[in-house]
Amino acid sequence: xxxxxxKQDVDQFLTWLLEDHVVYAPARVANxxxxxxxxxxxxxxxxxxVTREPPKDIFFPQTEVLFEYEQxxxxxxxxxxxxxxxxxxxxxxxxxxxxALLVQEAVFDTPDARDVYFVNKRANTTLIGIGCNEPLSTxxxxxxxxxxxxxxxLDLFLTDIGDAYLVEALTEKGEHLTKGAYFKxxxxxxxxxxxxxxxxxxxxxxxxxDLATIREHLDEMIDHPFWDEVQATCIGCGVCTFLCPVCxxxxxxxxxxxxxxxxVRNWDTCQYCIYSLEASGHNPRPTQRERVRQRLMHKxxxxxxxxxxxxCVGCGRxxxxxxxxxxxxxxxxxxxxxx
Numbered sequence: 001x002x003x004x005x006x007k008q009d010v011d012q013f014l015t016w017l018l019e020d021h022v023v024y025a026p027a028r029v030a031n032x033x034x035x036x037x038x039x040x041x042x043x044x045x046x047x048x049x050v051t052r053e054p055p056k057d058i059f060f061p062q063t064e065v066l067f068e069y070e071q072x073x074x075x076x077x078x079x080x081x082x083x084x085x086x087x088x089x090x091x092x093x094x095x096x097x098x099x100a101l102l103v104q105e106a107v108f109d110t111p112d113a114r115d116v117y118f119v120n121k122r123a124n125t126t127l128i129g130i131g132c133n134e135p136l137s138t139x140x141x142x143x144x145x146x147x148x149x150x151x152x153x154l155d156l157f158l159t160d161i162g163d164a165y166l167v168e169a170l171t172e173k174g175e176h177l178t179k180g181a182y183f184k185x186x187x188x189x190x191x192x193x194x195x196x197x198x199x200x201x202x203x204x205x206x207x208x209x210d211l212a213t214i215r216e217h218l219d220e221m222i223d224h225p226f227w228d229e230v231q232a233t234c235i236g237c238g239v240c241t242f243l244c245p246v247c248x249x250x251x252x253x254x255x256x257x258x259x260x261x262x263x264v265r266n267w268d269t270c271q272y273c274i275y276s277l278e279a280s281g282h283n284p285r286p287t288q289r290e291r292v293r294q295r296l297m298h299k300x301x302x303x304x305x306x307x308x309x310x311x312c313v314g315c316g317r318x319x320x321x322x323x324x325x326x327x328x329x330x331x332x333x334x335x336x337x338x339x
Contacts (some may be wrong), residue, residue: 011041055243095150100245138316238269241316
């Protein structure tokens with residue numbers, strides 16, 4: 001059953017959610033917008049389509065203590081941090097970032113290897129998404145199988161139809177949230193307005209990049225001089241991976257002494273020279289050429305083989321924020337044209 005909520009009632013709805021949940025929403029941090037826990041609806045930034053930092057930090061923090069240890073008279077005492085103390089809600093997540101979360105689930109939540117830190121956060125989180133009425137010129141979600149109104153993975157989906165949001169409950173979690181007095185039944189005119197908004201958004205997107213044969217093409221280009229051209233521009237800063245909602249490379253370090261300490265997981269990136277350095281001193285990716293190649297091979301080849309999906313959701317953050325203006329869409333088009 002499709003409902004709607006007037007925009008003038010959204011602040012009250014968020015205030016109600018804050019009573020029993022930790023609510024993450026796009027909020028201003030210094031001079032940019034990122035998903036952060038909010039304490040008031042006034043903190044929400046409504047006009048940001050793509051936050052600078054993806055919401056992956058909510059489930060896979062940039063720095064995360066996995067457990068702490070302490071030597072006592074009775075032996076070694078361990079304290080894990082895997083428990084989630086309070087139900088969480090992510091408000092305003094966009095379809096591309098939800099798709100990225102689904103890709104990460106295929107890595108962190110498998111029958112053979114369940115990452116309890118990720119899994120517990122995911123299980124205790126409700127996702128409220130908002131469609132993208134006006135995709136940016138850097139968005140290319142339709143090139144990688146997504147769309148500005150893709151609902152997969154969400155509990156509640158909102159469509160901006162002017163003075164109200166059309167609300168679709170997609171799971172029991174979402175249905176539970178729409179039982180309040182803030183929600184009214186949607187009229188036929190509301191449904192029509194939502195379809196018109198969606199169609200306009202699709203027409204606004206740039207022409208999709210054809211990736212039908214990208215994996216087969218990459219398999220044949222391991223030693224192609226094309227990679228020399230790309231690496232000549234790339235400076236290996238890692239921005240494209242740290243701000244990617246899909247990338248999940250990490251390092252684990254132990255900090256402390258024999259008496260007490262902690263094990264910490266930190267984001268890492270395949271674009272750093274030390275990332276693949278082996279204990280023997282050998283580095284299978286000794287130059288930026290191999291590291292640039294690894295990023296594209298992983299996203300558009302290895303992911304498809306191992307997970308059955310492309311490791312990119314077309315959010316455009318790497319296009320927006322690359323300091324040397326590398327555009328992954330242009331790179332893919334050029335790559336497909338190589339012989």
